[in-house]
Amino acid sequence: MTLTELRYIVALAQARHFGRAAEQCHVSQPTLSVGVKKLEEDLGVLIFERSKSAVRITPVGEAIVAQAQRVLEQAQAIRELAQAGKNQLAAPLRVGAIYTVGPYLFPQMIPLLHRSAPEMPLYIEENFTHVLREKLRKGELDVIIIALPYQDADVLTKVAYKEPFCVLLPAEHPWTKRDSIDNDMLNDKSLLLLGEGHCFRDQVLEACPVMLPSDPEHRYTTVEASSLETIRHMVASGLGVSVLPLSAVENHRYAEGVIEVRPFADPVPTRTVAIAWRATFPRPKAIDVLMDAIRQCDAAQVYNEQ
Helix, strand or coil: CHHHHHHHHHHHHHHCHHHHHHHHHCCCCCHHHHHHHHHHHHCCCEEEEECCCCEECCHHHHHHHHHHHHHHHHHHHHHHHHHHHHCCCCCCCCEECCCCHHHHHHHHHHHHHHHHHHCCCCEEEEHHHHHHHHHHHCCCCCCEEEEEECCCCCCCEEEEEEEEEEEEEECCCCCHHHEEEEEEHHHHEEEEECCCHHHHHHHHHHHCCCCCCCCHHHCCCCCCCCHHHHHHHHHCCCCCCEEEEHHHCCCCCCCCCCCEEEEECCCCCCCEEEEEEEECCCCCHHHHHHHHHCCCCCCHHHHHHH
8 A cells, every 4th residue: 555546546536537536646547547456456445436437436435535635644744844844934835815815915915925935935725714724624725814713623823913894885975974884874775795605794794784674665685796806896886885804995996086985983893814724734933924924914013003
């Protein structure tokens, strides 16, 4: 039994197709087929059922593949330990961020990080919290940038910054005459929100609960969007109002007089942005320089001044 053979069966279990699994492993299909067959013969069980139209994993194969995945992760951890012993800042760092943080944090953070760790390029992914959580757990990401609360076994977190929420308005909206917006004012107006799965959507609803009256004639429609930028465009068009985190407020290309921003009245809703990483991650210096870079960004500076 070799790590290569274990890698073959994990790839085949994911792809359910010999050709695609071979491509993923960068080998020929016959090479992968022979490797899988050899492992099955060594173990004395069938891991996969094969037919002309499909590849199916057997019940015992499910357990074997799951264990193979753990073995491969441990082998990768050994490689990372060896690399960490040489230079913790001389290898790529795999960073994930939620959709409402990455686009606004990375343009400032990356140049700062590159100055302090020029030999540590980033693999970057933006996704939903639950997807980032799973990839962190599987070792596909090294560190993720998320909004609290966040709890997971054997995962450490550290607060990076807190930021207030703001109200985004069309320039001609009557609320632009106000200095601040009360939370409950958003309960009876058209509110543009991110779609299901975005944690920022849940935070906005918690801060400004959408209370639909029992009278259908007084109900309003909550419009859902796929990104904060989509929401910004719809606000600019006059469709409604929305709520953005402070870091996203100034990141736009609209001319003056198209959109306006107003703060919330006290108590101002906020979110806490943090980084999370596996407790066993063998490159603590990489975590430290990443955090240092984040805390030099504008969003963190607002938090530090409070």
